[in-house]
Amino acid sequence: MEKIKQNPIVKKIGFNRVVLCCALILLYVVLCVTTGGKFFGMARIMSALNYAYFLGFLSLGVTFVIATGGIDFSIGPVMFCCALVSGYCFVAHGVPMGLAFVISILVGLAFGCFSGYLVAYWSVPSFITSMAGMNIAKGIASVFTKTQSVSWPQSSQDGGWFRVIVKAGAIPTGLILFLAAAVVCAIILNKTTAGRYILSLGSNKEAVRLSGVNTKKWEMLAFVICGVLCGISALFYVAAYTTVQPGYGDNYNNEAIAGCVMGGTSMAGGLASISGTVIGVFIIALLQEGILALNFDKNFQLIITGVIVIVAVYSDVVARRRKN
Amino acid sequence: MGEVILTMKEIDKSFPGVHALDHVNLEVRKGEVHALMGENGAGKSTLMKVLTGIYSKDSGTITFEGKEVDFHSAKEAQDAGIVIVHQELNMLGHLTVAQNIFIGREFKKGLRIDDKKMNEEAKKLFDRMNIDIDPKETMSKLTVGKQQMCEIAKAISHDAKVIVFDEPSAALTETEIDELFKIIRDLREKDLGIVYISHRMDEIKVITDRVTVMRDGSYVGTLITKDSTKDDIINMMVGRVIYEDPKTESMVPEDAPVVLKVEHLKAGHMVNDVSFELHRGEILGFSGLMGAGRTETARAIFGADQIESGDIYVNGKKVTIKSPSDAVANGIGYLSEDRKRYGIVVDKTVAENTTMACMENFMNGIFIDKKKEREIAQKYVDDLATKTPSVDQLVVNLSGGNQQKVVIAKWLTRNSDILIFDEPTRGIDVGAKSEIYKLMNQLAADGKAIIMISSEMTEILRMSDRIVVMCEGKKTGEIGIAEATQENIMNMATREIE
Numbered sequence: 035m036e037k038i039k040q041n042p043i044v045k046k047i048g049f050n051r052v053v054l055c056c057a058l059i060l061l062y063v064v065l066c067v068t069t070g071g072k073f074f075g076m077a078r079i080m081s082a083l084n085y086a087y088f089l090g091f092l093s094l095g096v097t098f099v100i101a102t103g104g105i106d107f108s109i110g111p112v113m114f115c116c117a118l119v120s121g122y123c124f125v126a127h128g129v130p131m132g133l134a135f136v137i138s139i140l141v142g143l144a145f146g147c148f149s150g151y152l153v154a155y156w157s158v159p160s161f162i163t164s165m166a167g168m169n170i171a172k173g174i175a176s177v178f179t180k181t182q183s184v185s186w187p188q189s190s191q192d193g194g195w196f197r198v199i200v201k202a203g204a205i206p207t208g209l210i211l212f213l214a215a216a217v218v219c220a221i222i223l224n225k226t227t228a229g230r231y232i233l234s235l236g237s238n239k240e241a242v243r244l245s246g247v248n249t250k251k252w253e254m255l256a257f258v259i260c261g262v263l264c265g266i267s268a269l270f271y272v273a274a275y276t277t278v279q280p281g282y283g284d285n286y287n288n289e290a291i292a293g294c295v296m297g298g299t300s301m302a303g304g305l306a307s308i309s310g311t312v313i314g315v316f317i318i319a320l321l322q323e324g325i326l327a328l329n330f331d332k333n334f335q336l337i338i339t340g341v342i343v344i345v346a347v348y349s350d351v352v353a354r355r356r357k358n
Numbered sequence: 359m360g361e362v363i364l365t366m367k368e369i370d371k372s373f374p375g376v377h378a379l380d381h382v383n384l385e386v387r388k389g390e391v392h393a394l395m396g397e398n399g400a401g402k403s404t405l406m407k408v409l410t411g412i413y414s415k416d417s418g419t420i421t422f423e424g425k426e427v428d429f430h431s432a433k434e435a436q437d438a439g440i441v442i443v444h445q446e447l448n449m450l451g452h453l454t455v456a457q458n459i460f461i462g463r464e465f466k467k468g469l470r471i472d473d474k475k476m477n478e479e480a481k482k483l484f485d486r487m488n489i490d491i492d493p494k495e496t497m498s499k500l501t502v503g504k505q506q507m508c509e510i511a512k513a514i515s516h517d518a519k520v521i522v523f524d525e526p527s528a529a530l531t532e533t534e535i536d537e538l539f540k541i542i543r544d545l546r547e548k549d550l551g552i553v554y555i556s557h558r559m560d561e562i563k564v565i566t567d568r569v570t571v572m573r574d575g576s577y578v579g580t581l582i583t584k585d586s587t588k589d590d591i592i593n594m595m596v597g598r599v600i601y602e603d604p605k606t607e608s609m610v611p612e613d614a615p616v617v618l619k620v621e622h623l624k625a626g627h628m629v630n631d632v633s634f635e636l637h638r639g640e641i642l643g644f645s646g647l648m649g650a651g652r653t654e655t656a657r658a659i660f661g662a663d664q665i666e667s668g669d670i671y672v673n674g675k676k677v678t679i680k681s682p683s684d685a686v687a688n689g690i691g692y693l694s695e696d697r698k699r700y701g702i703v704v705d706k707t708v709a710e711n712t713t714m715a716c717m718e719n720f721m722n723g724i725f726i727d728k729k730k731e732r733e734i735a736q737k738y739v740d741d742l743a744t745k746t747p748s749v750d751q752l753v754v755n756l757s758g759g760n761q762q763k764v765v766i767a768k769w770l771t772r773n774s775d776i777l778i779f780d781e782p783t784r785g786i787d788v789g790a791k792s793e794i795y796k797l798m799n800q801l802a803a804d805g806k807a808i809i810m811i812s813s814e815m816t817e818i819l820r821m822s823d824r825i826v827v828m829c830e831g832k833k834t835g836e837i838g839i840a841e842a843t844q845e846n847i848m849n850m851a852t853r854e855i856e
Contacts (some may be wrong), residue, residue, distance in 0.1 A: 244687025
């Protein structure tokens, strides 16, 4: 074990991520076998990927918030709110598709600013802003759409071109865009002042403040980044699944957070890994596709993600205890 | 000294990669105060953890009251009669004194907790110790010194036969230490065995009967205190002589400009109308008892707490300081007494901590210039002789003295001209201490202005060019180093107390 950990290649990638990659591959093999080969082939993979895109953007966003030591479990409903408001604008008010995109991102941005401001400047616990944000997001979406579900256009319909963000012919554009976004996030987190301060304040906020850093600004920024990514996530959701219904979205919170903590981001803050989050998301997406393929009850997904969150967080706690 | 009550013989303990204890011996007699000394990392705490069953030993024997024992938890050791009074107080601030003392073994009346009985028992305990604390008082309202008394009372209430004091004086003022010593002497009279861990050489001479010295996990030797000198003990600890004499005159030139002027500063109830001046190249000592408002004054000047009224001038210009970033922009740096909480980010590397206060100088467009960052960090690691395998080491893995150096590097990187050192050597071992002192003198000689808050009288007298004394939130005196003595400083420090 120690020997593997000391291997230079493993060290470079990170032991945790190597384990995750192995888990991902193992999961795929197990699914192929248990479904009698039904799982083997592009169709299932593409389907799993569709799920991974929107969930991935949520997970990337929440990684920033968790890095500060905060939490945001309003991301699912906020993402739905973005999709509903912008979709309603397109369907009922006839705004151009491009503008609908912008609206979706702006709605996400607004939610990010809202909770970020409350947490950073008013010291409201992020747990509370999450709960409030979740209700507000659901409420706004319902009021705005008059509690109607919104169907975004099919490929053949007017404005249906937007679906190329997920798949253009045989090219999995969604995968490319998601990975590109992950690279940008990784750069922000590891190479810029923003990332440095976000991680540092997650580890010891008071020490960073006493270094003369405007911690409030950077803490808020983490929520803003998360909000914007929720807005983008909404677009990938509708591009894959077309219809959104007000009042839902909660279960994606846990899945996004599970992907994030599984990837090695610490719930205590200060430690985050974008590549870990990406692999974590793929595992979650594959799991949900697998459960569908095995004809299990969809609710198993809930149980499994719940267990994953606990196992991931507990192993982080153990790792920290050992370090001290 | 009476008969031997506790013997630890040839204790050996290894952790992965570290030989923490290498056949260490310790013998404690009844009615003895036995000092356990050694630099940080010498293995004192590990030895005590082995004694009280928190760690298991690899080999060796522990004999207590004539029987060989092997405790598996602190509770077992406690029940047998070996208790530790920890350096960090383990008290619950919102509970009363009595509730704290009897926590985990509350007196019950049916299902109800019998607070009345607990108060009575606590009172009896305090009477026996000859101290005056109200058992019904809320713990958080007591001074640190009084809280420590409660901790000792708790130990005694366990019917302890051996009490281990782990750096009990670190957070205490001189008067509180006197009171502590009175209690310890009293316990000695009652034939208890006492192990006393401390870094402070003066105390060792005053209170202990014998000294056992450890170095790098090994047993060096045991001395009889009254037959040995300070230098003997220090030589055993570090193998070199390091103590220097107090400063006798100010090193600051007559015409040194005033870089910081504070007028009628008021902030909360702990900072009341404080005024002083700080010159270029000066080390201004801030002396006073615990709770005199020195740290609060520093925090207010640094913008960490809100200022209610008063003016601050930097280099003759009036400045507004509303937050630490304002203070930093005006060239002020603050090194907190609590490095772990307020000084360093332990999950980050030495390099990352070094540039924390001025990232903007280490940017290449929007990207952090990690090469430049590591270069400056390396420069200060070399200049300050920080002991770290590399600048990429996480700060959590450094010792206290080296962590302090990283914080100093942070402010030097920021090029701060005014440095506030709050208890700069708290929890730092003797060797590293003198290095920090040398560094501070060097900084002053280079033209930095330094405010040094310290509760250690020897430190104040050794380092300061001038001394400001505070008491109960007010400035009660100011004195040049040439005139300063322990007595007149103490006098000023207690001026406001009836």
